[in-house]
Amino acid sequence: MERTTIKQEINISESLMERINELLSHYPSDKKKSALLPVLHAVQDAHDHWLSVELMDKVAEILEIQPIEVYEVATFYTMYALKPRGKYPLEFCRTSCCMLRGAEDMMDYTCNKLGVKENEVTSDGMFSVHGVECLGACGYAPMLQLGDFNHEHLTKEKIDQLIEDCREGKIDLV
Numbered sequence: 001m002e003r004t005t006i007k008q009e010i011n012i013s014e015s016l017m018e019r020i021n022e023l024l025s026h027y028p029s030d031k032k033k034s035a036l037l038p039v040l041h042a043v044q045d046a047h048d049h050w051l052s053v054e055l056m057d058k059v060a061e062i063l064e065i066q067p068i069e070v071y072e073v074a075t076f077y078t079m080y081a082l083k084p085r086g087k088y089p090l091e092f093c094r095t096s097c098c099m100l101r102g103a104e105d106m107m108d109y110t111c112n113k114l115g116v117k118e119n120e121v122t123s124d125g126m127f128s129v130h131g132v133e134c135l136g137a138c139g140y141a142p143m144l145q146l147g148d149f150n151h152e153h154l155t156k157e158k159i160d161q162l163i164e165d166c167r168e169g170k171i172d173l174v
Contacts, residue, residue, distance in 0.1 A: 086128035147173035
């Protein structure tokens with residue numbers, strides 16, 4: 001696993017540990033690994049929405065599993081970020097339905113508008129653009145996800161409005 005050169009403060013706060021323990025309480029005590037996905041979500045959310053190798057190592061320690069078991073999951077699912085993302089990560093579905101309906105053009109438009117390439121963060125730290133696997137809204141293609149919300153039947157005008165709303169603080173991802 002490649003180690004990132006970006007430093008991330010590892011802070012398992014008391015409230016985060018309480019949340020992890022609450023998640024663990026849903027599983028048998030000898031099956032802590034079963035809580036890996038929700039624990040990774042909680043830890044990622046508490047650490048600027050990304051997971052460094054050191055942070056994944058800490059999750060492995062808490063769950064009493066091998067670090068490779070955490071890496072395997074975190075590198076497989078696009079919902080886990082392994083490097084910093086913008087405050088507003090624009091995640092474009094890039095599977096067949098969305099691609100046939102113009103998702104690639106919408107993603108290219110967004111990258112050009114923001115002056116970034118895929119997986120880059122804008123210089124102000126506000127945005128990043130990502131291609132992800134199916135978001136389960138094929139009938140509404142092309143679409144993107146921002147936080148927990150889908151934005152469907154994308155057009156350039158809808159993307160412009162979404163970016164403007166983010167810049168004006170009208171969208172809260174927390």
